Amino acid sequence: MAWTMRLPDDEERALNAQAEAEGRAKHEITRDAVRAYLLRHRRWDTALLTDDETFDLGGPISKADIHDAMNKPA
Template identity: 60%
Template sequence: MAWTLRLSEDEEAALSAQAAVEGRSKQELVRDAVRTYITRHKTWDDYLSDDSVVYG
């Protein structure tokens, strides 16, 4: 999957500062933040599987 994240100058500066403090890349910080957000806000019961899904 590919996507583009556009941040304001202030957000970009904050992300750069956070990356420097944690010693991680901005990409790592954003990836982990998106993963955490999706996990906390998921609305499906289970992750996708190989089983067939039939909708009424």
């Protein structure tokens, strides 16, 4: 799909400079930015794990709890 994007002058200059520095087209950079945005804000319709596939540590989880859980024999 083709569409037009309007940017303030300073952002347009920055995008032009970035594209030139990377040797890429502006549309490549903006396409990558849109993809990254969509992935960051992706929402799943179903849980990735079921309750049976997880475990409860009984409260807030600390870094030490995660370390212990990751190093616990299966």
